Amino acid sequence: MALIKKSRGECGLSALKHPRITNIWSKVIEDSTGSLITRVVVESTGAFEYSADKQGGRIVLAGAGVIANMPEGSIEVNDGLVREIALAQTEPGRAVVEVHAEHPCKFNVEVADGIPYRTIITLDRSYIANLFKDKTIVIDPGHGGEDPGSAGPVNLLEKNVVLLIAEILAEKLEQASARAVLTRTGDKTVAPASRFQLAAQERAGLFLGIHTHSDKNSKVSGASTRYKPASRASAALAVLVQEELLKKLRVADRGVRERPELAVPGDIPGVEVEVVTISNWVEEGLLRSPTFHKKAAEGIFNGVKNYLATFPGIKR
Template sequence: MKRQLRLPITFIALLVLGMTSISTAANATAYDFQSQNINTIQEYQSKKILKNKVIVVDPGHGGSDAGAIGPNNVAEKNVTLAIARDLRELLSAGGATVIMTRTSDRDVAINGSSDIDELQARVDIANHANADLFVSIHTDAFAEHGTGTTTYFCPGSNDDLARFVQDNMVSQLNLYDRGSQPSDFYVLKNTNMPAILTEAAFISNPKEEKLLINREFNKKVALGIYNGIKQYFKQ
């Protein structure tokens, strides 16, 4: 009669638990690897969407033109530049070529130029670069009770870009949705490419003025615009 190998029940239990742990660890590793792959694919797809796209980012006002001034003396020109810098980082990381109409607190046209000359200087940058998009960043000012986010586009033009950017900004900011609206702003009707002008929030509203000087809020504005641009090109 053959001798039978008898293993202690405790040993068998430990063996099963060990195999289960190895299996669990392997599954976790596989999951982590899969997650990393998904992130890598998403990043690649994002860069593919924006690759070779030339986007002009226009921080509203600057230099001798402070723009609107909030109740606590926050100047629009400083807020728009902060948001524009954040947007430039996102777009550049996404694979786009970004051209800023200004990178510091200065006029774009030569000193002493008229308001129209200043706006035309911004338009010229975009037109000469044969850009794919023009994005002008502003803050709104009306009355103390004014509130919300708006994106403008040129009347008669395709409103997809404005609509996508507006939806994504509202999603990020959770402010009152004033919608995407047609407007004959100079920089919209004189650029040769799809163009939008965003009003992230009301600098004339004390509560929203405080938001506009918050760096995290600025980054959310930039992210909303960025996501809208990606959605526009993805279609």
């Protein structure tokens, strides 16, 4: 579909003839150079005039002669760069789309004719790529091989599900320009000491363990993040990972606390994420969903990203 330059709205038409905004969605994709971008697409029944500018952390697209034909309010995105998109009909024939960005970014707006007509806001994600560039992150999918970890009531095994989440997380980190190293790539037995050792060997900047919680009480549910003892950096990382994980998963908050066994060497910050509680039958069900695996990985990724943005002095 050919992209055309900003088009003119038609004057003198009654409000009934105004084009309508029917849908707004966004996606993280690669541009033609292989860099990641966020694309926000405003779909409408026809062309409308707009102005676009940046106000603080918001990109404001003000459309003239256009009517919101979808619920007003906020759409949560949390893709690491765009927190949310808000739509408001500020006056008859004037609708405003606000894209809330968490980090500095450049943007541009293009339109594409067609059905639906699309007004496309593109945001560059180079700020995030720069945070992850030259960082090595060791991801440790818990258990494996002879050690199945915990099992759910319908017998989902922790070792299998944490590996799936770890693989998605590794892919996301690599996409964002980091180097991701997994402590195991298949169903293998790996001693805890060698998992931690790998972090030192690879001169990792961070160590991320992926687990699920399990409890004798089948009613217990939710996510928690534990951190390397007596490490302020690890505690800070745990708080940020937990916060972003909960935004994505919307499960109970089981909190953040020290994990004495998390013996990540040297000054490498380390956390262990208990994504949800496998012994709870509802959450075991969630853990079977590929969409849920993706959300968990996105939450952890966003937490790590916020850590790198907040503590830029981190080694490697």
